[in-house]
Amino acid sequence: xxxxxxxxxxxxxxxxxxxxxxxxxxxxxxxxxxxxxxxxxxxxxxxxxxxxxxxxxxxxxxxxxxxxxxxxxxxxxxxxxxxxxxxxxxxxxxxxxxxxxxxxxxxxxxxxxxxxxxxxxxxxxxxxxxxxxxxxxxxxxxxxxxxxxxxxxxxxxxxxxxxxxxxxxxxxxxxxxxxxxxxxxxxxxxxxxxxxxxxxxxxxxxxxxxxxxxxxxxxxxxxxxxxxxxxxxxxxxxxxxxxxxxxxxxxxxxxxxxxxxxxxxxxxxxxxxxxxxxxxxxxxxxxxxxxxxxxxxxxxxxxxxxxxxxxxxxxxxxxxxxxxxxxxxxxxxxxxxxxxxxxxxxxxxxxxxxxxxxxxxxxxxxxxxxxxxxxxxxxxxxxxxxxxxxxxxxxxxxxxxxxxxxxxxxxxxxxxxxxx
Numbered sequence: 001x002x003x004x005x006x007x008x009x010x011x012x013x014x015x016x017x018x019x020x021x022x023x024x025x026x027x028x029x030x031x032x033x034x035x036x037x038x039x040x041x042x043x044x045x046x047x048x049x050x051x052x053x054x055x056x057x058x059x060x061x062x063x064x065x066x067x068x069x070x071x072x073x074x075x076x077x078x079x080x081x082x083x084x085x086x087x088x089x090x091x092x093x094x095x096x097x098x099x100x101x102x103x104x105x106x107x108x109x110x111x112x113x114x115x116x117x118x119x120x121x122x123x124x125x126x127x128x129x130x131x132x133x134x135x136x137x138x139x140x141x142x143x144x145x146x147x148x149x150x151x152x153x154x155x156x157x158x159x160x161x162x163x164x165x166x167x168x169x170x171x172x173x174x175x176x177x178x179x180x181x182x183x184x185x186x187x188x189x190x191x192x193x194x195x196x197x198x199x200x201x202x203x204x205x206x207x208x209x210x211x212x213x214x215x216x217x218x219x220x221x222x223x224x225x226x227x228x229x230x231x232x233x234x235x236x237x238x239x240x241x242x243x244x245x246x247x248x249x250x251x252x253x254x255x256x257x258x259x260x261x262x263x264x265x266x267x268x269x270x271x272x273x274x275x276x277x278x279x280x281x282x283x284x285x286x287x288x289x290x291x292x293x294x295x296x297x298x299x300x301x302x303x304x305x306x307x308x309x310x311x312x313x314x315x316x317x318x319x320x321x322x323x324x325x326x327x328x329x330x331x332x333x334x335x336x337x338x339x340x341x342x343x344x345x346x347x348x349x350x351x352x353x354x355x356x357x358x359x360x361x362x363x364x365x366x367x368x369x370x371x372x373x374x375x376x377x378x379x380x381x382x383x384x385x386x387x388x389x390x391x392x393x394x395x396x397x398x399x400x401x402x403x404x405x406x407x408x409x410x411x412x413x414x415x416x417x418x419x420x
Contacts, residue, residue: 048093049163050111050350052102053079060122063130071125072117075174079115082170091166093350106153106205107382108374109216109347110360112163116150121198123147125178128197148199155204157216159347164202171200205382218282219376220344222299223369225274226306227339231331233267233314237411238327241318264308271307272300279380290383298379298386302393306372309400310335315407319414342370359391368399 057072082091095102095111102114124147151167153160175198279299283289314331321327339345342364351363364370375389375396382388 047349048090049166051092051163051167052095052097052105052111052114053117054097054099054102054114055117056119057117057121058119060126062126069122071122075117078174079170091170103205104388107378109157109159112153112159113167114152115167116152118147118149120145121147124197146197146199148201151200151202152205168200212286214286215288215381216377217345218287219373219380222275222278222303222376223306223342223344223373224339225278226271226303226310226372227335227369229267229271229307229310230314230317230335231328233311234317234321234327234331235324237315237318238321239324242323264311267311268304268307271303275300275303289380291379294385295379295383298389299376302372302375302389305393305396305400306369309368309403312400312403312407315411319410338367338369342367342373344373365395368396368403371396
């Protein structure tokens, strides 16, 4: 019964290798948690659709009463109060903002769709009311005033498709309710065709009409590659400790800062090379790269910052790993789920925890790679310049510095000083 002895030996080895066992058990668990959180397994089925409303409506005067009304504000309130059937969950999470800001939120997918209410929206509604009831009153008919509501978004994004469909339905219900109230107020009025006055048009974000899902995912793949530097750096630093290289380097009075800051240079160059190589491959297989050389230079800068963040995380892992194999396992266990948590492969539900400088700050924004990803998408996918990524880069730099300080402190304490 030798196989029993072998089984017992392998079982004991498996139990003793706690980090390896944790890798086997926790890695799939992380994936299950991330996918469940992203696709609704951990929450309610109905989630508010994130939309931005840009209200240009200048208002109008109601005939007869002389009352000033703004039906753009009324429509916005209807959207804010709309809920799912038999539920108290709102259909929309409405952000009232400017058109420029709404377009930027669409590009970073902070919102799923944008609704633009035109300046003459109230005038169209008043003309609709006037011409519907003019046969029952002494009010003179008004000239036809047509206004067009614009639903804007990234037409390649499934979130826009869902939000656009729901938004179109709610706008139709708003129009039907408006006509019903007019007819009820003036019984016997034959009414007019509402479509003559109120229309809806769907359009894509300027310059993205031919975009595909891959155009959104390609920057995520670059961030994923940068995050994988964590595994390589952690294993390399741990290997230097195992082979005694670290002990020999310390004879030259090398400080922990010298070692770790010096290591940033070659690894940062690797991160820059990854941006160039992966972007080249992406373009060859269909990525719609925007902005030319300028955006490439910005992307390289952003990639280097992301590389430093990954190197810092690798230092933290190397401070605790016993050998290079454990370092590699821990690096993979942490970096791969992190790439999902920053939205590299699919958008995650919004979890806003604060607001800074008028910008929502989500729980994912505590990770520097979230800002790296947003900056890469803004510049490579949408052709944005420095002004569009400055906020994201600022946060990425602050969080990376914080992570680097922690990495240097832990590695110095657990590896350098421990070796003295």
